[in-house]
Amino acid sequence: MDIIKVSAQSRSPAVAGAIAGVVRDASRAEVQAVGASAVNQAIKAIAIAKGYLAQDGIDIICIPSFTEIEIQGQERTAMRLTVEPRGGC
Numbered sequence: 001m002d003i004i005k006v007s008a009q010s011r012s013p014a015v016a017g018a019i020a021g022v023v024r025d026a027s028r029a030e031v032q033a034v035g036a037s038a039v040n041q042a043i044k045a046i047a048i049a050k051g052y053l054a055q056d057g058i059d060i061i062c063i064p065s066f067t068e069i070e071i072q073g074q075e076r077t078a079m080r081l082t083v084e085p086r087g088g089c
Contacts, residue, residue: 003030003080006045008037015041016048019083023053023060031081034071039079046083059086 004018015031022029033042046062053060063082068075 003032006031006033006038006042008035008041010038010041010045012041012044012048015045016052019045019049020052023049023058023083023085024056027085029083031083032067032069032078033081034069034076034078042079042081046081049083060084061086 002022004015004022006015019029019031031042031046033039043062046060050060060083063084065080065082067078067080069078070076
């Protein structure tokens with residue numbers, strides 16, 4: 001599964017569309033963000049995606065976790081946000 005990577009400059013509605021599309025197709029989306037501003041954009045996108053998917057009768061939940069990633073040779077901690085329909089896949 002591809003990971004939807006969110007930066008501080010990401011547009012929340014665009015990311016929301018990507019999340020909604022992946023949830024519709026694969027029943028689960030993985031969103032990754034590094035830094036407070038990126039996490040803020042990711043959470044806003046998930047809230048918007050919840051509205052998009054509600055129109056299709058899909059209620060989603062978000063499960064947060066931490067993951068270690070490498071950026072330019074340095075290890076960083078990222079937020080991993082798993083988005084899936086309520087009740088599982």
